[in-house]
Amino acid sequence: MLQDFLIACQDPPLDRVSQQLVEQSISAFSVKNGNIPKWNKALTQIGHLEKSDVKYIDPYVTINIKQKNTYNLNKYLKQLIPWRKGPFQLGDIKIDSEWNGDIKWKRISPHIKSLENRTVLDVGSGNGYFTLRMALSKAKIAIGIDPFLLFNYQFQALRSLMKSPPNAFVLPLRLEQLPDTNVFDSVFSMGVLYHQKDHMNHLRKLKKMLKDDGELILETLIIEDDYEYELVPDGRYARMRNVSIVPSIKTLYSWLTSAGFSTIKLVSVNQTIPEEQRTTPWIGEDSASLIDFLDPNNNNLTIEGYPAPKRAVFICRN
Ligand SMILES: C[S@@+](CC[C@H](N)C(=O)[O-])C[C@H]1O[C@@H](n2cnc3c(N)ncnc32)[C@H](O)[C@@H]1O
Numbered sequence: 232m233l234q235d236f237l238i239a240c241q242d243p244p245l246d247r248v249s250q251q252l253v254e255q256s257i258s259a260f261s262v263k264n265g266n267i268p269k270w271n272k273a274l275t276q277i278g279h280l281e282k283s284d285v286k287y288i289d290p291y292v293t294i295n296i297k298q299k300n301t302y303n304l305n306k307y308l309k310q311l312i313p314w315r316k317g318p319f320q321l322g323d324i325k326i327d328s329e330w331n332g333d334i335k336w337k338r339i340s341p342h343i344k345s346l347e348n349r350t351v352l353d354v355g356s357g358n359g360y361f362t363l364r365m366a367l368s369k370a371k372i373a374i375g376i377d378p379f380l381l382f383n384y385q386f387q388a389l390r391s392l393m394k395s396p397p398n399a400f401v402l403p404l405r406l407e408q409l410p411d412t413n414v415f416d417s418v419f420s421m422g423v424l425y426h427q428k429d430h431m432n433h434l435r436k437l438k439k440m441l442k443d444d445g446e447l448i449l450e451t452l453i454i455e456d457d458y459e460y461e462l463v464p465d466g467r468y469a470r471m472r473n474v475s476i477v478p479s480i481k482t483l484y485s486w487l488t489s490a491g492f493s494t495i496k497l498v499s500v501n502q503t504i505p506e507e508q509r510t511t512p513w514i515g516e517d518s519a520s521l522i523d524f525l526d527p528n529n530n531n532l533t534i535e536g537y538p539a540p541k542r543a544v545f546i547c548r549n
Pocket residue numbers: 316330332354355356357361376377378379382404405406407420421422423426427
């Protein structure tokens with residue numbers, strides 16, 4: 232896949248950075264992780280199967296695998312559990328992932344500039360469900376980055392089943408590792424900001440990756456409050472260990488202004504519902520999801536007593 236990535240980045244401006252990204256990716260893939268032999272085996276087995284066309288068939292990113300191949304494929308895909316992002320359909324296999332990403336994409340995509348012929352960065356791409364949706368929306372290239380190796384393996388497994396893969400890639404990198412290069416027309420940061428120890432650093436770096444006339448699409452947890460306010464969870468938030476800070480909408484406006492954005496548009500605020508985040512067989516047995524993270528007597532509160540997860544989408548320009 233990294234070879235294909237280099238070929239896809241032969242033209243300016245990505246040719247300036249592609250070699251460095253590949254070297255960083257190779258080094259990220261060579262860390263010690265006890266699961267890698269299992270994931271590599273699944274990837275090799277999947278790589279031997281027949282390749283087919285990929286397209287979006289509501290709500291699935293769909294690969295038209297021939298029926299006879301799917302018994303084994305199902306076994307191999309289960310080696311790559313948990314499938315947090317999706318959904319995907321591979322022949323008769325429906326990977327109904329924990330998150331139904333189609334709901335988010337339908338919420339966001341009507342508000343953004345058309346991705347046709349644009350160079351796109353998807354920060355915190357997970358297994359590339361959205362990166363693929365971006366590429367299938369005719370982006371010139373969509374580059375996802377996510378340091379979590381399993382998600383990179385999931386993406387490679389899916390890509391290896393595609394006859395003519397769209398111009399989408401996922402690299403095992405963190406945003407902070409990318410060189411400051413303002414080469415992207417559209418930069419997405421969805422579900423990532425609240426995981427950052429330094430939220431301003433994240434926002435400033437996103438801005439540095441954008442062309443002068445580029446567009447940032449920021450989707451993140453917020454507190455719906457008219458005041459400047461930020462929640463710093465004492466311990467977990469909705470059972471998540473790594474939520475550093477959740478701002479009010481007003482606070483997020485001032486963060487984005489400080490990061491240098493002059494046009495900031497709030498286009499949606501939504502409380503996360505169990506149709507969008509749910510337990511499914513694809514996240515493993517006895518796994519928990521949203522409904523288990525909320526107060527059983529009041530679904531407007533998390534189990535820790537904080538306001539239940541609400542997500543806002545901001546479209547920002549220089
Ligand atoms: C909650 S998931 C969101 C995935 C997807 N963007 C979505 O909206 O559903 C956050 C992802 O961001 C990744 N992530 C966290 N910090 C990151 C960083 N600094 N750079 C790139 N990815 C990051 C995590 O590994 C995780 O897969």
